[in-house]
Amino acid sequence: MITAGIDAGSRAIKAVLWESETGRLLATAIIDQGVAQAELARDIYQNLLQTAAVDPSRVARVVATGYGRNLVDFATTTITEITCHARGVRCLAPDVRTIIEIGGQDSKLIRLTASGAVRDFAMNDRCAAGTGRFLEVVANRLQIPLADLSALAEKSRKPAAISSMCVVFAETEIIGLLAGGTPPEDIVAGIHSAVATRVAAMAGRHVDSPIYFTGGVALIPRMASALSEILGQPIRTVERPCFTGALGAAVLAASQELVAQP
């Protein structure tokens, strides 16, 4: 059975085609989010089908997730990103007990039971500190490509203390640090720690291992080590972290289809 998962996130739309019998991803696609969200979702789905050379009639079910999920008008149904990320990561790492997902504009902490069901979760979508947006702001301010932040942070010998709880004020703080002669690598390392601290605050006193890291920010290697330092536990980054939400949606689509079949 072939199913599709569309993760209409706040910064990008991710889509996958998944074959349930083999557990194989037939195709993946990602595109920046925009104003015409429904149209973008349709386009990315068409591209996905073309890439995999799959006729739409062969797709048993499409599940949409992410903030824009209700705008994906061709989806069979919608499921929240909490459930989808949990299922997607579980599919890739069956031993997972805690998921940290950091996206462009939000972050989530999801706790799972040993059998893989979501036990509870926490979300931060009201504050850019603790999201990828924070890193983007810093990259812009320091005029460094986002992809180079991690490597720069690795050079730090004394990460700067970033005390502001707000991205806007943190930017002011960065200007002050630069004016005071703090090397950019220490500022960048400090920002990684600040994001990690913010995310760890969502975990409270309940963090079971193993912890897996996913979402677009998981592509920045330094973030995993910053999280590991703050939480005092190893952090494993999942494969292709941008796609775990869409993968989970596709896996759940297959489960739903099996239940729906007579």
Place this chain on the structure above:
Amino acid sequence: MSAAPRQISLDEWDDRYRELHASGLVEPAYGGPLRRHFEEGHDLRLRTLRFDNSAASLRLWNLLLTEEDRLRECRRQGRKLVGTMKDLGTVPVMAYAFPNLTAFYPDGAWWIPCVMEFSDGLLRIADSLGIDDSFCPVRAMLGAFLTEAHFPRPDLLVCSVGATCDDFSCIAQRLNGLGFPILWWEIPHRRPAESGEADFLMPGGMTLPMAQVGLVKSELARIQSAMEELAGERLAETMLAAGIRRANRVRRCLEELRRRVFMADQSPLPALELLIAEMMAIHFCSDQEQAAQALEELLVQVRARVESGQGFGSSSAARIYWVNPVSDLRVMNLLEDCGARLCGTDNMFCHALDLIPENLPPLDALAGMALMDPMVGSAAERAGRICQEMQAWRCEGLVISRIPGASHCAWEGQIIADLVHDRLDLPVVELEVPPVADAFQSSLRSRLEALVETIISRRTL
């Protein structure tokens, strides 16, 4: 006259109202179509809400949305108005023990910016007075006092201070400075009786230090004197005892209403109407007798629905316990849209829902109840009560609704969430709900839907 339970829009209420009238609906003086509050009262938020379609709920809404008219009528008739602030359920019991006093909660103005979708301008007035949005939305009260557009200037203003909300104290102090003199009374932070210290046993098993009860009793006696002066008559103990019995009529009704709503297989009353009904416990909508009658009619409706197995949503809806009232009423509809139902609430005034002991000297009983206020005790005690109720009402998840700017919400949410995790191992979601939350609908919906999905998946474990 009865119809299958359904949540209907303001437009649909027009037809439903005609149908009810055609079938012989008899309404109190404040009755009428719901639409008039939208058109004449500019209660714009009503067009976005979905309402219970029963005649009993129509009466409840009409009672709520005519309070301003009622207060003006009281003033015209020469009744004395007492603005009771912050204690949420104690002082009004005393005020209504006097035949010619009417009490109301100016704090209730916090919902005006929501109901009127900011067209009231009250928050702008508060801003101009230096009470900006870093304070709780109850700051709208300042604008309401200054414009007198929502209630007349009261003859007496009473406000509790001490172990109360910091925000509210600041707002009330500002009000006092604007020429609205306040009779302040002190409520101490509740503590357990120490070893060897005389204690006072409350129903439910909580023991209070006798010294604290004595302090609050002496404070209430000061308020009593001020009310006696205003009313022009002495408050005999028998009058106060009768006032307590009248308040208990409302509380008994609400106790059964909540139990039936929370425990029924299918919810017999939507979350929105339950929230409005619960609020009656603290303020009686400025008419204690009508509040009691409206609630009793609602209870009859709920009993009938439970007995006939009728209700809202699915019997498998996720059973949610809700902490703190929402600034935007629309969020209560959203809960049901997401596949959940309300099976427990703690709106910071659970002491106003508990029966006042009738076997104690009346002032002692009132003092004890004032000390049962969840806000004058520790957050851990409040969390303990929430856990007990969640178990009793078979709740599967908790929503903690934070009120932007409200100082009492800063940390208590985490304390409550931690205890619910530790004791009950149930999922918890925290929401922050501004007075008009339209821009946050998708975010709020995501959280509530994720909570419902989590609850449903946990059922199979």
